[in-house]
Amino acid sequence: MADTLTLDRVRELDADDPLKSLRAAFVLPEGLIYLDGNSLGPASETALAGLDRAAVQEWGQDLIRSWNSAGWFQLPLDLGDRVGRLIGAAPGQVAVTDSTSVNIFKALSAAAGLRPGRNVILAEGSSFPTDLYIAEGFVASQPGLTLRLQGEGERIEDMLGPDVAVVLLNHVNYRSGRLLDMAALTRKIHQAGALTVWDLCHSAGALDVDLDGAGADFAVGCTYKYLNGGPGAPAFVYVAERHQAEARQPLSGWWGHARPFDFATRYEGAPQIARFLCGTQPILSLRALKGALEVWEGVDMAVLRRKSLALTDLFIALVENRCGDHGLDLQTPRDHRARGSQVSFSHPAAWPLVQALIERGVIGDFRAPDVLRFGLTPLYLRFEDVWNAVEMLRDVLDSGVWQEARFTARHAVT
Amino acid sequence: MADTLTLDRVRELDADDPLKSLRAAFVLPEGLIYLDGNSLGPASETALAGLDRAAVQEWGQDLIRSWNSAGWFQLPLDLGDRVGRLIGAAPGQVAVTDSTSVNIFKALSAAAGLRPGRNVILAEGSSFPTDLYIAEGFVASQPGLTLRLQGEGERIEDMLGPDVAVVLLNHVNYRSGRLLDMAALTRKIHQAGALTVWDLCHSAGALDVDLDGAGADFAVGCTYKYLNGGPGAPAFVYVAERHQAEARQPLSGWWGHARPFDFATRYEGAPQIARFLCGTQPILSLRALKGALEVWEGVDMAVLRRKSLALTDLFIALVENRCGDHGLDLQTPRDHRARGSQVSFSHPAAWPLVQALIERGVIGDFRAPDVLRFGLTPLYLRFEDVWNAVEMLRDVLDSGVWQEARFTARHAVT
Incomplete structure (x- = not known):
């Protein structure tokens, strides 16, 4: 799958997304890719x-x-x-x-x-x-x-x-x-x-x-x-x-x-x-x-599920294709019937990696002792967000920035 | 006590109230006398x-x-x-x-x-x-x-x-x-x-x-x-x-x-x-x-208690002085040591009386089967509010308006 994936193809997925209009219902901070909706979902205009x-x-x-x-x-x-x-x-x-x-x-x-x-x-x-x-x-x-x-x-x-x-x-x-x-x-x-x-x-x-x-x-x-x-x-x-x-x-x-x-x-x-x-x-x-x-009124849960699986499929494929040599170990089942709407990888440096990503505006989270967890939520995430998040993850891994003291020194509170 | 009570004297109590500045901290609807803070306190600017x-x-x-x-x-x-x-x-x-x-x-x-x-x-x-x-x-x-x-x-x-x-x-x-x-x-x-x-x-x-x-x-x-x-x-x-x-x-x-x-x-x-x-x-x-x-920062609870007792004393005295022949039966102890910050009266027509008061902007509440309940809250109530509430109660009782069908027909939900 990943071999055929280009940014153009990813943008087509967004263009064809039957849920794409729902993103506008949410308040999403500028410049942030929020992959933590599995922990705290974002605010919507109607909620506020x-x-x-x-x-x-x-x-x-x-x-x-x-x-x-x-x-x-x-x-x-x-x-x-x-x-x-x-x-x-x-x-x-x-x-x-x-x-x-x-x-x-x-x-x-x-x-x-x-x-x-x-x-x-x-x-x-x-x-x-x-x-x-x-x-x-x-x-x-x-x-x-x-x-x-x-x-x-x-x-x-x-x-x-x-x-x-x-x-x-x-x-x-x-x-x-x-x-x-x-x-x-x-x-x-x-x-x-x-x-x-x-x-x-x-x-x-x-x-x-x-x-x-x-x-x-x-x-x-x-x-x-x-x-x-x-x-x-x-x-x-x-x-x-x-x-x-x-x-x-x-x-x-x-x-x-x-x-x-x-x-x-x-x-x-x-x-x-x-x-x-x-x-x-x-x-x-x-x-x-x-x-x-x-926001949920009229949302077809079968359509939601299809987008969720497409998002997690894309995320897994891109990570394995671009970050494959960095020792990330997939914890989430590949089988659609056994997968929720998040993707988790284990890595010995999970904590500093998550911190370095957060500093760059990609918010996932850490679960002790060694899990990086990313929520791929269908209501407001775009396929292009997934692309950009993986680009950032690759950059963090390749650059070694996560080894800097400011990322490794702290311990998780949440 | 009530014999010596005039509106001028009541206004003096407000002028001398050490807690009077706190009323400005609250959002209080125009024209309402809110005697239900014992059930739901009002919003303050800092809360909002x-x-x-x-x-x-x-x-x-x-x-x-x-x-x-x-x-x-x-x-x-x-x-x-x-x-x-x-x-x-x-x-x-x-x-x-x-x-x-x-x-x-x-x-x-x-x-x-x-x-x-x-x-x-x-x-x-x-x-x-x-x-x-x-x-x-x-x-x-x-x-x-x-x-x-x-x-x-x-x-x-x-x-x-x-x-x-x-x-x-x-x-x-x-x-x-x-x-x-x-x-x-x-x-x-x-x-x-x-x-x-x-x-x-x-x-x-x-x-x-x-x-x-x-x-x-x-x-x-x-x-x-x-x-x-x-x-x-x-x-x-x-x-x-x-x-x-x-x-x-x-x-x-x-x-x-x-x-x-x-x-x-x-x-x-x-x-x-x-x-x-x-x-x-x-x-x-x-x-x-x-x-x-x-809002509570710096509030001396002994001062609060003194004002509370003064408010409930005034309310009881005014009701007994002005509405004394209408069959309201005081349920709240006169002894300060046995009194909270509310005053309750029983009356066979408690429900329609409370509804008629609410329509006139004096909000107390009803507790089954026959209790009119008024919360006298020291942070935002003025002695003049107590005076005006009792005037309204007297007016409702004297006029017999509470006997009209729109007040007697409904049943309490809260």
Whole structure:
């Protein structure tokens, strides 16, 4: 592929891109190639406008009345349905609320509660750490429960047994970008009598997720990566409709009450997904997210997925063609069926290389101990951006600039 | 008192008010008398400016780099210390994070874990409901634990026994505005071998809370009422320094890890208050709160408390003097030692009365079934506002306008 690739050909890909008009919806700093949308998505004009209106008019002028007049109280379920469309969830199954970590706790609690005779939570050792930390905290709080981790070389499907209640899986691995087959794994897990909790942090907004189609049970994910909802924007939780009547979670705050403004003494869980709400939500952050989701209206997720794969294909081909002798080791699967929307390479000098790239306006990120990670996001990235990023990477590698002290001396904070 | 009160005298109180310059820090809609700051505090210029900068510059232009360059990652503990000063907590004991409801769950978990031989959580039946709902969810998740509720006429100090692990108390009651004696109750609870979780939602920023001085163990509270942090701004959690080494809570997400960016497989709780963090926080909402807290710099909480009591004294005296024959029944204690910063009256027509007042630009709120609730907030309210609000209340009552169908037909949503 790379042999036939020229800048002219790359520009043709941009000209033919059915999503090209969406780039204009975003605020993108001049001169920057942003390959970190898998960590924090950029601002859009509608997100900033929605936030400004929420702050200046709704809070500043309308004050307490905005809980009704601006629909603040309905935002978690309203936004939940909007996110639902992007992850293959029919309405009434998704709430936007709290953090991913808190939602994992709720989902694990509810799922384990639906499998009372079983005592094992199974998770990937390579999972994003907070998933494991929450699972660890949850099992420590429940006498008899155990957390079992998939080790390197082990397959989830071989670890299922009559003691496994819940399997917690990362749809796309945060480090390698490896994509799991949700439908196939869910089927095997169900055959073994267990339930699934899917973490979609690195797949929601990155590809054509199909929760309902896969028969998923529970899912969680964040909205500040590929969905571009703003730093730390509230997360989402999905509960399949068939589980909602029986599912219980212990963070039973007033927003999950059937009639919160009755101020009753006893808890009575709201029907359906609202029972997975807990306390009062950060409205300003939710309003930015609401604006961000407007950009997604009308986006065909199959078209998005095609562009994503074309972007990652191009990036891999160009890096291997132009930086092939510098010891970058591809961590992301070549198989489209196993690839998310990021490309990761390992390299002993990953940290200084990422710093040198950032100084030159190509923002990717570093994941300990040795991974360079690049998010190739289809809504606002051009094929020419990929070309230019790889040119910069080649230049950094060839020049040896990354060996200078200012790049090697520091340690990662984020 | 009321006999000697004239508008001239009230204006003198404003002229002599040591906090009068702070009103200019707030965005207050023209023509509105806002007596609902106990539910949602108004915006300040610094809150709006901080939010705008966070959105347009930090997110829009600096993107992922702002986690370090703008101090986003440090916001929960940075703001925690700022809130700490206002509630009598020395640095390192408060984190701003998640919702009040989620923080109650953490505090109850940690407190119960420190009293392993005891199996009762004791709470007020008149508590703000979410406290009870969370306690109910927590005890349901822990075999052997029981929730015991204080009934009407019962005294907390008479309900303590060797089985009580934790007492969950509202410092100021959300409905009546009654203030509990934190120091005295904490002493009695400690004498009985139990620990305290204080809910400060209606006292933080309303009066001179002294957590350290009272020997409190755990506390939670919100920042969107008297602290004016913005709608649904993240809540806070306090853990007394002496408990931090031993206290454990099950929402052990990555923000509470000792080294979150090591991406280790096993959880290792951060030392001190950071262990009460869980997942990624809504930064835009936190940045509005940060701006809001700037208004508090240099505010003497004893001076604040004196003005608060003078405002509520004036309000009670004027209502009784001018609306005394309309059947309003004072629910708030007259005793200063037992009064927060709100005044509540019960009245059979509370709902339409509140609606008629709102239509005339005096915003208080209704709490089911029959309470009119008015927050008298010292930072931005003038004594003349109190005078004018009572004049409007008298006019509404005298005119009978509240009996019109448009006020009586609707039901409360918030």
